[in-house]
Amino acid sequence: MKVALENGEVLDIALVEGDRIIGTLSIQLKGLAGAGKASRSAVASQQSESASTSGLGKKTRKPRKPMSAEGRARMAAAQKKRWEEKRGGQNNSNQG
Secondary structure (H helix, E strand, C coil), X not given: CCCCCCCCCEEEEEEEECCEEEEXXXXXXXXXXXXXXXXXXXXXXXXXXXXXXXXXXXXXXXXXXXXXXXXXHXXXXXXXXXXXXXXXXXXXXXXX
């Protein structure tokens, strides 16, 4: 269910189980700088941020930056070095 609130409006929700009310929830939209779609998008972004910090929403990532060929080569060399150190004195008969 979607409900749009204007500044200062209060939404009261009753949590019902069977025939009895087991809890209530009250939400009030606080005034934001600006009006219209800009303030609604700010509210939506705040809600998504709070949801992501509480573990309920989709988590966002920073976009990855492209890596240069030299950077990839350095990473590959470092990984190969770590593999060799881990193998230690094992016989590497696969290497030609």
